[in-house]
Amino acid sequence: MDTKDFNPLLGYKEWTEYMIDAGQRGVLYWDVMRRRGNQYLERMAVKVPHVLQFNHHLVLDGRTLPRPVNYGIIKIDPPEGTVIDERKRPFVVIDPRAGHGPGIGGFKADSEIGEALGAGHACYFIGFTPVPEPGQTIEAVIEAWAVFLERVAELHPAAEGKPVVIGNCQAGWALMMLAAKRPDLCGPIIVAGSPMSYWAGVRGVNPMRYTGGMLGGSWLTAMMSDLGHGKFDGAWLVQNFENLNPANTLWSKQYNLYANIDTEAPRYLGFERWWGGHVILTSEEMQYIVDNLFVGNKLSTAELVTEDGVRLDLRKIRSPIVCLCSKGDDITPPQQALGWILDLYGSDEDILAVGQTIVYAVHETIGHLGIFVSGSVAKKEHQEFADNIDLIDCLPPGLYEAVFQTVTPDTAHAELADGGYISRFERRTLADIRALGGNTPEDDRCFAAVARLSEVTQGLYRTMAQPVIRALATEQSAEKLRRMHPLRLGYELFSDRNPAMQPLASAAQTVKENRQPAAGDNPFLQWEKGFSDWMTQGLRAYADWRDMMTEQTFFGVYSQSWLQALLGLRASDGPPRNRPGEDPEHAAFVQRRIEELKAKMDQGGPREAAIRALLYVRLPENAADERGFEMLRRIRAEQGTEKPLTEFKQDLREQYYMLRLDERRAVEAIPLLLKGREDEARHLLEVVRKVVTAGGPLHDEAQRRLAEVERLFTAPPSAGGPEEHS
Helix, strand or coil: CCHHHCCHHHHHHHHHHHHHHHHHHHHHHHHHHHHHHHHHHHHHCCCCCCCCCCCEEEEEEHHHCCCCCCEEEEEECCCCCCCCCCCCCCEEEECCCCCCCCCHHHCCCCCHHHHHHHCCCCEEEEEECCCCCCCCCHHHHHHHHHHHHHHHHHHCCCCCCCCEEEEECHHHHHHHHHHHHCCCCCCCEEEECCCCCCCCCCCCCCHHHHHHHHCCCCHHHHHHHHHCCCEEECHHHHHHHHHHCHHHHHHHHHHHHHHCHHHHHHHHHHHHHHHCCCCEEEHHHHHHHHHHHHHCCCHHHCCCECCCCCECCHHHCCCCEEEEEECCCCCCCHHHHHHHHHHHCCCHHHHHHHCCEEEEEEECCCCCCHHHHCHHHHHHHHHHHHHCHHHHHHCCCEEEEEEEEECCCCCCCHHHCCCCEEEEEEEECHHHHHCCCCCCHHHHHHHHHHHHHHHHHHHHHHHHCHHHHHHHCCHHHHHHHHHCCHHHHHHHHCCCCCHHHCCHHHHHHHHHHCCCCCCCCCHHHHHHHHHHHHHHHHHHHHHHHHHHHHHHHHHHHHCCHHHHHHCCCCHHHCCCCCCCCCCHHHHHHHHHHHHHHHHCCCCCCHHHHHHHHHHHHHHHHCEEEHHHHHHHHHHHHHHCCCCCHHHHHHHHHHHHHHHHHCHHHHHHCHHHHHCCCHHHHHHHHHHHHHHHCCCCCCCHHHHHHHHHHHHHHHCCCCCCHHHHHC
């Protein structure tokens, strides 16, 4: 630097400007902390706090049921200008009860609730109060949800189809349990960020699954419930989430508020209304969750049996299942969200045999909360699911991936798509799920060892320590422990209950009136941001090191052959988790249906012929496009002959199975279905052409099949009929 150009006053000026700005931001930051604490205290004083931004009214209160629970269902009042179509099936959103309060599914306008309302569906919300009913269990909660869904169905007799039910995070696995026990209740099921195969994951990526092993099983859960006088403080669950990402918890989240204090406060306080709304679970609920799911991993292999003797086999679910997950989710990675499919099914044909339709969508980057909180996800994934829920309900059995293509000026028949994306449901195989990564048999054996050890340590705790702790714990001591939890204490200390915080209100007002932010190019401000980046990187490096050490310790301990043998596990015994066996009654039912469908191949009329032709032409593409379904919907509406969706779905599935059983025979029977209805056949052929080409030009094989269908629709029926091929 040329010394003659150096101006020492310039550096002093920038330093002064920065110090004034930093000091003012500090005052405003701590005032936001004070407001956050006051907000927390106000919400804790409310009997049913929530963060819903939609008006609503109560439909049923679970506390009045024969087995009372702290859940209730409300109906969302449509915002002004929103038109609800009573023929469309209602949506029911179930909030996760994972330590936080209710309302996150309707946290803002761009949400699951907002998108469902925008698509013309009536919308309901199942939430909860902060304190559970005495002795409340997971099964009692599921029974209450069943009552709620029955009530929703009663309120919408004109709806074409059963309610769509969305389960977020922990509400997702509970919803799947309900649907397995009561397959008659639900329409399409959407589970967002929901774990169902709890041991699954990828080494070096998913550390949370090692928690049970590092704690020696579930005994600590039982002890915390006993210290809580029969209640488990949900703040501990929130603490687990916080510990996963120390860079965000200890620095980035707070620095972002401090650095952008003039604009960030409303968003920060809005989120903290939910994040700090800690709730309580009963000891029965929490122990069931940890023993059977997180440590035991019994859901995805049909090992759970209800109090009334019903085995919860997810293969019994007859509704389409939509799984939304993300590679950026460190709480519920794709392997945990989708691993249940591999646990239950040995082949792609097994999925077809039980008649199950499974759709999954894997986001590349969004975090756990973003799956059901982010406005961008709501405007894309949730909007597309809401707009195309009838198409999903009508998909033939099998495994599909939801693919969303952006509408461009070159998109064919873009007018048939609702919104800025084209939804395609492309057929996938179990190999595609395996390609996401997962455990080896040796890894599973380590987790099985944890489950066995947990039974031992739990038994020792119950025998030796539990009686003493229960005798000493009281409701008063439990309440003091809850208030002393670090997360709860952090809110109360920085509130007006602390006299040292009270002067901040007037100080913050003075700062706002005399605010002097530093210029964006201030070198000291740039240094501050650089220091923040360094802190973030350092904490991330620490988290990576911690997770690596946790993983190495976990496998180093639980892979020991002597420990596994001590716990009754041997490598020679085969896989530690066996796929559930086939139900003989269902196998017999499938065989009867096969015989019935073979006998019906030449039965029906032009309607069945058209559906069979549509499926036949599109089969090579292994995908369903929303434009074709919308074209079909419009044609049926114009003709005024639209049958109920349930009947159309049944017809479509029957015709699909016929093609799968004997494609050649099913196709050659088409002229028999059109016999004597030549005029109608010509009209239906035009419908087939419009529907199959709605998604754009056909590929060579589809074009060949369409030409074959055109010949069949104009050819006289064969004298011999399809019996010649049987």
